[in-house]
Amino acid sequence: MTNRRSLAGVLIFIMIIASVADGLITIETPLNLLWPGGVAAWVAALLLVKDTPMILRIQVGILLTVGLSLLIYSISKGATFDILNTITSNTTMLSMIAAVGFLRLVAIPATEKGKALPVGKGAFLKTLVGVSFFSSFINISAPLLIADRIHQQAPIGKLTTQSIIRVFCSVSSWSPFFGAMAVVLTYAPGAELTWIALAGFPFAMASIGLVSIEGLTRYRKQLAVFVGYPMSMQSLIIPVLLVIFVVAGSWLLKEVSTLVIIILSALTVTTIILIARNGPRSSKNTLALFITEGLPTIVNELILFLSAGVLAAGISGLVNIGIIINPFSDFGVITALKLLGFMIILSATGIHPVIQITSFTPLILPLNPDPNLLAVTYLFAWHLGTCSSPLSGTNLVFQGRYGIPSWKTAIWNWPYSAIMFLVAVFWLQYVTSFFPYP
Numbered sequence: 001m002t003n004r005r006s007l008a009g010v011l012i013f014i015m016i017i018a019s020v021a022d023g024l025i026t027i028e029t030p031l032n033l034l035w036p037g038g039v040a041a042w043v044a045a046l047l048l049v050k051d052t053p054m055i056l057r058i059q060v061g062i063l064l065t066v067g068l069s070l071l072i073y074s075i076s077k078g079a080t081f082d083i084l085n086t087i088t089s090n091t092t093m094l095s096m097i098a099a100v101g102f103l104r105l106v107a108i109p110a111t112e113k114g115k116a117l118p119v120g121k122g123a124f125l126k127t128l129v130g131v132s133f134f135s136s137f138i139n140i141s142a143p144l145l146i147a148d149r150i151h152q153q154a155p156i157g158k159l160t161t162q163s164i165i166r167v168f169c170s171v172s173s174w175s176p177f178f179g180a181m182a183v184v185l186t187y188a189p190g191a192e193l194t195w196i197a198l199a200g201f202p203f204a205m206a207s208i209g210l211v212s213i214e215g216l217t218r219y220r221k222q223l224a225v226f227v228g229y230p231m232s233m234q235s236l237i238i239p240v241l242l243v244i245f246v247v248a249g250s251w252l253l254k255e256v257s258t259l260v261i262i263i264l265s266a267l268t269v270t271t272i273i274l275i276a277r278n279g280p281r282s283s284k285n286t287l288a289l290f291i292t293e294g295l296p297t298i299v300n301e302l303i304l305f306l307s308a309g310v311l312a313a314g315i316s317g318l319v320n321i322g323i324i325i326n327p328f329s330d331f332g333v334i335t336a337l338k339l340l341g342f343m344i345i346l347s348a349t350g351i352h353p354v355i356q357i358t359s360f361t362p363l364i365l366p367l368n369p370d371p372n373l374l375a376v377t378y379l380f381a382w383h384l385g386t387c388s389s390p391l392s393g394t395n396l397v398f399q400g401r402y403g404i405p406s407w408k409t410a411i412w413n414w415p416y417s418a419i420m421f422l423v424a425v426f427w428l429q430y431v432t433s434f435f436p437y438p
Helices: 002-024 035-052 054-076 081-090 089-105 122-138 141-153 159-174 179-187 194-216 220-224 232-250 258-278 280-320 333-346 352-369 371-388 394-401 406-434
Strands: none
Touching: 002 035, 002 089, 002 258, 002 280, 035 081, 035 089, 035 280, 035 394, 054 280, 081 280, 089 179, 089 258, 089 280, 122 141, 122 159, 122 194, 122 220, 122 232, 141 159, 141 280, 141 394, 159 179, 159 194, 159 371, 159 406, 179 194, 179 258, 179 352, 179 371, 194 220, 194 371, 194 406, 232 258, 258 280, 280 352, 333 352, 333 371, 352 371, 371 394, 371 406, 394 406
């Protein structure tokens, strides 16, 4: 088992290197550099598939069956098929998710780990801030690190669980280092990272405000004994460094995609901090160990996104031959809000946002939508959909780790998603009116 997982980790690292090389080498080459990355990703997925939950395997099996069936049918009717595009469609996106995983090695300062946990209202608010900051660059690792620490001193209850999940999911509204951003930058070509991050950040802050108000008004007694997570200025060093590297990379490497810049920034910051803390030799061993043991942990995203790419290719084939009639006539803010509401409802039934995005995109792109509006709509749907879905990875992880049924956490979050949808109705109309796409 160890050799299998280690090999898969090396293959995932090859995927990362191939994606970076393809992004940096802008000259035409006889061999498309994404080929080895795409092949490595699929082989790694095959090696790791037995490590995934049965429910995910069933979901992926359905996606592949439907996608391949649609592909075969559309090809038989004359549709064109680009096998390279199908194999590598989500490779760079997955490479970004994998690269950001390296940040777990340096995420939380050692000084934070030894501190006594604070208690009370202040601890509650600090915990929300901590979840938001850490999640913005290390994804699901952040809420688990924080929840694990709290759980050691006090059992994780309803207030802690729903608050952490809501704030964590809200980060997907804006963070460049979140898997959701990788998805929308792939499926909303032309979207500007700065625009969508600036549009999504206030929405995430509104989420934290709503969670804070509910805690301070509805859970006053629980807050008196709430065990939280400590925060300090030192905790902000890594997020600030990442922002500096991404901004500088975007300015210096104007022809390079945002996803590749994020990959390079995550790897560079991790390496620099590791060397500063532990020295070159120890850092080399730490990075090598993470490649073989840490990278295979993205298996759920790996097989889900690869299979979703096959489904997207199948749907595109049907659109290409005119079998699917597009229900959208244009894509303005009203259509975006309808789509957002529909996606939240579908998520509550268990359909992952990435499946919805890959399904809707072939229908929307021919309408020449504002890519920023489309990207933000997808991000908000990811935010509100993942916290409301009983089958989302976030809720399932909390179920497996702390014994809280995922259907319970999903239902707890439905009122929150409904209120935040109303906020989105106002906010999307505002940002598109005052900051239109050029």
